[in-house]
Amino acid sequence: MAVxxxxxxxxxxxxxxxxxxxxxxxxxxxxLFAGVTGPLVSTFLPPLVQKVLGDDRTAIGLVMAxxxxxxxxxxxxxxxxxxxxxxxGHGRRPIMLPGLVLAAAGMALxxxxxxxxxxGLLGGMMLLFAGINVQRSPFQALIADLVPSxxxxxxxxxxxxxxxxxxxxxxxxxQMLGMQAAYRIAAVTVLAIAVAVASWIREPHDAEPxxxxxxxxxxxxxxxxxxxxxxxGLRAIFVASLLLQLTFQTFTTxxxxxxxxxxxxxxxxxxxxxxxxxxxxxxxxxxxxxxxGRIGRRKTMLLGFALMAATxxxxxxxxxxxxxxxxxxxASAAWTLPTVNAYPLFIEPVPRRRRGxxxxxxxxxxALGGAIxxxxxxxxxxxxxxxxxxxxxxxxxxxxxxxxxxxxxxxTGEADTVHGEDGVIVA
Numbered sequence: 389m390a391v392x393x394x395x396x397x398x399x400x401x402x403x404x405x406x407x408x409x410x411x412x413x414x415x416x417x418x419x420l421f422a423g424v425t426g427p428l429v430s431t432f433l434p435p436l437v438q439k440v441l442g443d444d445r446t447a448i449g450l451v452m453a454x455x456x457x458x459x460x461x462x463x464x465x466x467x468x469x470x471x472x473x474x475x476x477g478h479g480r481r482p483i484m485l486p487g488l489v490l491a492a493a494g495m496a497l498x499x500x501x502x503x504x505x506x507x508g509l510l511g512g513m514m515l516l517f518a519g520i521n522v523q524r525s526p527f528q529a530l531i532a533d534l535v536p537s538x539x540x541x542x543x544x545x546x547x548x549x550x551x552x553x554x555x556x557x558x559x560x561x562x563q564m565l566g567m568q569a570a571y572r573i574a575a576v577t578v579l580a581i582a583v584a585v586a587s588w589i590r591e592p593h594d595a596e597p598x599x600x601x602x603x604x605x606x607x608x609x610x611x612x613x614x615x616x617x618x619x620x621g622l623r624a625i626f627v628a629s630l631l632l633q634l635t636f637q638t639f640t641t642x643x644x645x646x647x648x649x650x651x652x653x654x655x656x657x658x659x660x661x662x663x664x665x666x667x668x669x670x671x672x673x674x675x676x677x678x679x680x681g682r683i684g685r686r687k688t689m690l691l692g693f694a695l696m697a698a699t700x701x702x703x704x705x706x707x708x709x710x711x712x713x714x715x716x717x718x719a720s721a722a723w724t725l726p727t728v729n730a731y732p733l734f735i736e737p738v739p740r741r742r743r744g745x746x747x748x749x750x751x752x753x754x755a756l757g758g759a760i761x762x763x764x765x766x767x768x769x770x771x772x773x774x775x776x777x778x779x780x781x782x783x784x785x786x787x788x789x790x791x792x793x794x795x796x797x798x799x800t801g802e803a804d805t806v807h808g809e810d811g812v813i814v815a
Contacts, residue, residue, distance in 0.1 A: 398571025407542070411534050416546030417581050418527035422573045423554020424581075425491060425520060431559065432567045433498070433513075440502055440509050451510070459524075459755055467748030469524030475741050479591035480526040480533070487526075488582035491519025496575035499568045514572050525748035532735045532743050533591060538681060538803040540732035541688075550727055552669030559663070624795040625672055625734045626753045628689070631789035633697075634728055635664045635782045639665065646775040651709045664713045668720025676728040683724030684802050685729040686793060692725025693790035700783035726789070734803035 434452065441447045470480040494516025501512030535543040562570040640662075647658040680688040682778070697717040706712050731750060738746050769775050 408535060408539055409646050410588075411545045412539065412546040414584065415527070415531045415534055415543050416550040417584060418523075418530075419547035419549070419551035420554045421488070421491070421523070421527075421578060421581055423551040424558055424577050425495065425516070426551075427555045427559045428495075428562055428567075428570055429516070429564055432571070436498070436502055436509065437629070451513070454510070455520075456755070456759060458514075459521045460752070462518060462521040463525050463751050463755075464745065464748040466522045466767045467529065467744035467746075469744075470526035470529060471744035474533070474591075474744065480530055480657050480744065481585060481589065481591065483526045483694050484523045484530075485586055486723070487522030487524075488534045488578055488585065489519070490515055490522065492575045492578040492582065494519055495578060499571045502546065512677075524751055525744055527733075528731070528747040528751060529743040530589070530591070530730070532738070532747075533740065534589070537732075537736065539736070540803065541680030541685060542674070542677035544673045544731050545680075545724070545728045547673075548669060548676070548724055549673035552673060556646075556663065556666045556670065559666075575667075581766045588751060613730045622734065622737075625730060625801070626750070626793050628726070628789045628792040629730050629734070629750065629791065630753050630757040631785050632723075632730065633754040634761045635785040636723065637757060637761035638778065638782050638785065641762050642765055642769070642775060642778055646778040647709060647712075649775050651712070653709055657709065659709055660709070660713055661716050665720040666674055666714040667718035669724055670770055671717070672721030672724035673728060676724040679725065680729040680732070681803060684801070685733040686796055686802070687796065688729045689726040689733070689793050690790060692722050692727075693786050693793065695722035697783050697786040700786060703779040704777075704783070726793070732803070733796070736801040736804065 394485065420666065434448070437448050437451050441451065466483050470483045473482055474480055494512055494514075496514040498509075498516055501508040504511070529546070531540060531543050556575060558570060561573060565573075580602060643661055644658045647661060676692070679691075683691075696719055699715055699722060703712055703719065705717050731747075734741060734750055735747065765781065768777070768781060
């Protein structure tokens with residue numbers, strides 16, 4: 389049975405009150421892509437780099453930084469290019485599809501790339517990371533393009549759900565079948581995502597496409613506008629999203645060292661905590677979208693940050709890995725509440741013609757949280773002389789994010805139920 393055409397579903401759902409499940413599932417493929425590629429890269433790429441470079445940690449760090457370099461270059465460029473294509477009536481898929489194909493090629497080639505030495509490894513990494521970063525901002529902008537305002541929290545819930553489910557599946561696949569088989573299956577899965585995007589996503593076209601040209605100057609203007617706070621609530625959401633990513637990065641980078649030091653367990657045993665986080669994401673993602681649609685995005689984010697902070701304080705008090713594991717799942721489920729609703733709140737007042745570049749700025753803000761997190765936390769743990777304060781550090785970041793969301797005026801960025809599916813109110 390064919391999947392319903394997304395554009396048809398979207399045209400009808402606001403009038404009939406029908407939830408656009410097909411559209412939410414389709415835009416959620418961006419999350420599945422992240423869940424397929426991210427865990428395998430994090431698990432297997434560092435050993436591949438070490439295999440080529442030996443124990444030169446500085447060189448390993450420089451090679452691993454390639455992803456961040458390409459992110460900074462390609463995410464804004466791809467977002468701006470997708471805006472330009474969108475305003476000319478071509479849609480964002482001409483940017484997304486090549487990115488997915490490049491990523492699939494990189495996943496397929498990377499395990500064998502070390503046979504050609506450093507040049508082969510760098511070539512495989514370039515393919516993979518270029519593909520990953522080219523599709524990011526267009527896929528993010530597509531959530532607002534395809535899904536009516538009132539259902540965007542559910543759509544981002546679908547993204548988070550598919551990301552966490554994909555991460556669990558492919559982490560287990562990597563453990564059972566090994567790196568090469570897991571990468572090959574991942575490459576085929578990414579190609580299947582590309583086929584689904586090409587076959588089933590139909591982007592709506594404006595009756596009168598705007599011929600505005602997106603340039604480097606307009607990109608800089610968009611960034612300055614966001615920093616000045618010209619769009620209500622935008623700056624506060626940027627800060628909250630940065631802190632949210634900082635909290636997540638703290639856990640993913642440092643939990644293994646924290647758990648082995650604090651609980652005295654083997655390194656192999658700490659993987660249970662990472663699986664618990666992914667399970668909490670799967671459990672919480674879709675309900676977080678539903679709650680955001682029911683009580684409002686701002687309230688849902690505040691609720692999530694409050695629950696998360698309380699759980700992190702409890703995690704600081706437990707005395708065993710057995711006690712910590714279920715609380716990690718609860719913290720992750722609370723994390724989905726702000727994660728799922730931050731982007732819909734942010735994108736609501738943004739005009740269609742600027743969604744690509746501002747989605748790119750949103751992603752870059754999140755990336756900044758990840759980039760500053762590791763050195764900042766490393767300095768803090770050096771100061772304390774221990775990894776013991778991990779969860780209290782995370783609680784502090786969460787409390788600061790709660791304060792940032794409080795700065796968003798009530799009603800800002802909430803789902804529009806009056807002005808049509810675009811969700812943009814133009815004075």
